[in-house]
Amino acid sequence: ASLDTLDIIVLAVLLLGTIAYFTKGTYWAVQKDPYASSMANGSAGKSGKSRNILERMEESGKNCVIFYGSQTGTAEDYASRLAKEGSSRFGLKTMTADLEEYDYENLDQFPEDKIAFFVLATYGEGEPTDNAVEFYEFIKGDDVSFSEKSAEESPLSNLKYVAFGLGNNTYEHYNSMVREVNKTLTKLGAQRIGDAGEGDDGAGTMEEDFLAWKEPMWTALSEAMNLEEREAVYEPVYEVTEREDLDASQETVYLGEPNKNHLEGHSKGPYNAHNPYIAPIAESHELFNDKTRNCLHMEIDIAGSNLSYTTGDHIAVWPNNAGREVDRLLDVVDLSKKRDTVISVKGLDATAKVPFPTPTTYDTVMRYQLEICAPVSRQFVSTLAQFAPNDEVKEKMNKLGGDKDLFAEEVAKKNFNIAQLLAHVSNGQKWEKIPFSLFIEGLNKIQPRYYSISSSSLVQKDKVSITAIVESVEVPGAPHVVKGVTTNYLLSLMLKQHGEENPDPHGLNYAITGPRNKYDGVHVPVHIRHSNFKLPSDPSKPIIMVGPGTGVAPFRGFVQERAQQAKSGENVGKTILFFGCRNRTEDFLYKDEWEKWTSDLNGQFELVTAFSREQEKKVYVQNKLRERAEEINKLLEQKAYFYVCGDAANMAREVNDILAQIISEQRGVDKKKGEDIVKSMRASNQYQEDVW
Ligand code: FAD
Structure with a gap:
């Protein structure tokens, strides 16, 4: 008997499945970071090590x-x-x-x-x-x-x-x-x-x-x-060696280059979470008309990088720390004069992974590798106490580290970063006894920041848009204004692109041209992260979007895409966007674009706005949703997709609850049933969130 096509397909699928099973998918596995070995540098890198944890524990004791x-x-x-x-x-x-x-x-x-x-x-x-x-x-x-x-x-x-x-x-x-x-x-x-x-x-x-x-x-x-507790002694995890034989200008020394290929000047793909693409910023502008706040629009050019995105994905920006904060930290630990001294960092034990490539310099580690501006952890304060410049400072540190309430009052509420805290507690005395290894262990590795892409890949496949509000947090009683690391870096880049004489309005002094000026000409290191936040594949399906503030970012991409589809003759379903901001003159994002897309979408697009500060009683997107309860319910019954983007702490949860109420009232079911319907919408992806 001969096999017909269906049999052959079934057999082929079975065979592939079997291979996948026995090879544990190795043939399918996405290639892991090909440059990871450059990170290894004497410590345990990703490559070549056994995947057998028992073996690994055994051999390293x-x-x-x-x-x-x-x-x-x-x-x-x-x-x-x-x-x-x-x-x-x-x-x-x-x-x-x-x-x-x-x-x-x-x-x-x-x-x-x-x-x-x-x-x-x-x-x-x-x-x-x-x-x-x-x-x-x-x-x-x-x-x-x-x-x-x-x-x-x-x-x-x-x-x-x-x-x-x-x-x-x-x-x-x-x-x-x-x-x-x-x-x-x-x-x-x-x-x-x-x-x-x-x-x-x-x-x-x-x-x-x-x-x-x-x-x-x-x-x-x-x-x-059966363990016995002993007095904790500091045991360094890394050995940090100053390299008299090397100087920072030598080409083997990492000055912020993320890996070996970048160091050697021929960075190549695949670009991913271990290997950023140094992308040109094609265009950038200010979105707010408000002297006290900034919101940036940037177009990042990914042409030729082999990076690709689809509408709704995220782009990650690799930041570096403001020079002002790097200086502050190097100064308080008395390393300013040695900032360009070359160091090698090695794990003292085979399982200790050095989180960045070396040889490098003190300056580079503080600028490109560690999260030095973030809030300080209480445990770290306790650990640092033993390296205080004198007993009085040591006692203060032990107290802060040991007392939750005192710590909240004296450290957390004041928004201190590590350098500010050290200088504050010691009254400016230098902390030269802290082993450098302790910073590598006690501070987080600097993290790329994600942004919801605000463009459509259908309209501009090689240009990724970002919509980012510049973080600047002033708290009464705190001696410092917290300046967001990445967004202020991006702000400087934007100002530089516009040829401003002072691309550094707050004296933050970012190294905007990157290590060895490799990012000059307005470039920024990025990679793309794919997300599940997606338009329905059938454009005729209705969609409801809720995105106040920068939560509107992905919806700009969604509406841009649907406008394009409508222009090319596709049947595009009802498209409603709930957007909120303070008022229409200062922070109404993309005002002109919505108008243009309204006409492209021939009445299928509607922007519902909530301007919180235009009347005495504050009005938010949540209130606007309530006003449109009947219509929303109807659209949901027609299988509309419902999207929420932006503030996770309050807005997204409230929208969830209001939607459950709307469903319960409009369909005459009890509250619990309304909540269950929203849950099942989430489970079937009819309700999608992109929140942070
Ligand atoms: P950071 O330096 O990371 O500071 C962030 C906040 O931490 C500060 O505002 C402050 O509240 C707190 N903080 C920092 N240091 C201290 C300190 N020493 N003491 C006390 N508090 C401190 N943002 C957008 O604008 N647009 C988007 O489209 C967008 N999309 C996102 C999508 C995803 C999936 C995620 C996860 C996040 C998204 N974000 C977006 C947020 C963005 O990733 C960043 O978190 C944001 O831009 C702030 O980054 P930053 O480096 O400027 O600030």
């Missing part, structure tokens, strides 16, 4: 692994802090591990006398972070199979674990990663030590939640593993 699932770096930072603390206070042999770098089939053979920590952030709509996807899919798989034991025999009964989650209660699926992983590990027979902790970014208590969770956890762990 570890009895404690701290896995992290991290998107923005906080979970990774907490993992490092736990590793250090476990080692210095309890003598554990610790290592941190990026979840994406290991396989998990052999977790059933995890030795009983060792311990695994899981520090897991929840991302977006209850999803794992990018680096935790594979792990999560593996353990949650219907037929999860370990190398020796089967699912029925409680395969993980040897595994002792500790769990902490990082989440945000303003999202529907609060801390769902740690909850799900915890549930699954328990189900598979593993034994949790201590409580599964949960930190809440939404309430702004992440750090305190973490600190409050970890003490009882350490107690429980000491009991379970």
Whole structure:
């Protein structure tokens, strides 16, 4: 008998599936950062290392692994802090591990006398972070199979674990990663030590939640593993060596270049989260008509880079720290004179990964590699105390580090960054005793900032638009104005592009031409992150968008796209945008463009505005939604897609609740049913959020 075409297709699919199963998808795996090895530099890089965690622990003499699932770096930072603390206070042999770098089939053979920590952030709509996807899919798989034991025999009964989650209660699926992983590990027979902790970014208590969770956890762990606490001594994780043999002008020294190819001057793709593209800014302008605030529109040119985007994606901008803050920090730790001294940084142990390429300089590390402007953590203050210039300062630091309320009052509320704090507490005395390694361990690696792309890839596939409000936070009682790192960098770039004499209105002194002037001519390092925030594939479907302030960014792209589709004769459905700002004269974003697109879309587009400050009683997009309840409900019944973008803390949650109320009132169902309908809309992607 001969096979017909369908059989052949079925067989081919089965065969591919089988190969995928046995190769664990290696043939399909996206190539990991090809330049990662340039980061390795004597420490454990990504390449060439075993994916077998048990082997890795065994050969490096570890009895404690701290896995992290991290998107923005906080979970990774907490993992490092736990590793250090476990080692210095309890003598554990610790290592941190990026979840994406290991396989998990052999977790059933995890030795009983060792311990695994899981520090897991929840991302977006209850999803794992990018680096935790594979792990999560593996353990949650219907037929999860370990190398020796089967699912029925409680395969993980040897595994002792500790769990902490990082989440945000303003999202529907609060801390769902740690909850799900915890549930699954328990189900598979593993034994949790201590409580599964949960930190809440939404309430702004992440750090305190973490600190409050970890003490009882350490107690429980000491009991379970028979550990004895000792006086914590600082053990550096990295060795920092000053290189008399090198000088900063030599071409092997990294001065902010993200990897080897960039250093050697022939940066090449694929461009991704490990390898930014140095993109020209094709055009930029100010969107506000308000002397006290800035909002930037930028067109980033990605032609020829092989980068691509689709409408609704995000672009990541790689920032560097303002020169003013770099100077402040180098000064207070008495490294100003040595700022250009070349240093090599090496992990003192095979599992310690140096988070940036070396050899480099003190200046470069502070400017391009570490998040030096961010709020300071209380635990870091305690750690720094021992390196205070004198006993009085040491005592002050210990007090601040040990007292939650005092810390909130004296540090957090004052918006100090690390340099400001050190200078404040020591009254300007230099802190020359702090080992440089401690900064690499105690400060986060600087993170790219994401922006919702505000253009349509159908209309301008090679130009990515950004709509960014420039962060400038002034708090009564705080001695400093917080200037957002990335947005003020972008502001300087915009001013430079416009030939302004002073592209530095706030004296921030950014190195806008980049390392060795490689970013001159107005360039910015970027990469693209694909998102699930997408228009319906059928343009005739109606859409409702809610995007106040810069939340309007992706909707500019959506409307631009639909206007183009209408112009080329496609049938485009009703398109409603709820936009809010203070008033129509100062911060009404893209006012003229909406008018143009209204005419392109022949009455199918409607902009509903809420100007909060134009009348006595404040009016927000939420109020406008209520006014249009009947129409919104009708459109939803016609399967309209509903989108929300912008402020996660208040607006997005309120819109969710109002929509549930609208549905309940308009359809005559109870409140709970209204909420369930919204939930199921989310589950089926009819309701999509892009919030931050
Ligand atoms: P940062 O330096 O990161 O500071 C941010 C905030 O942190 C400050 O405003 C302040 O509140 C606080 N802070 C910083 N330092 C301190 C300190 N020492 N003490 C106390 N508080 C401090 N933004 C847009 O404008 N447009 C967009 O389209 C957009 N889209 C986004 C999409 C996604 C998916 C995400 C995750 C975020 C998006 N954002 C967008 C936000 C953007 O990524 C940045 O967070 C924002 O621009 C601020 O970056 P920054 O580096 O200028 O500020």
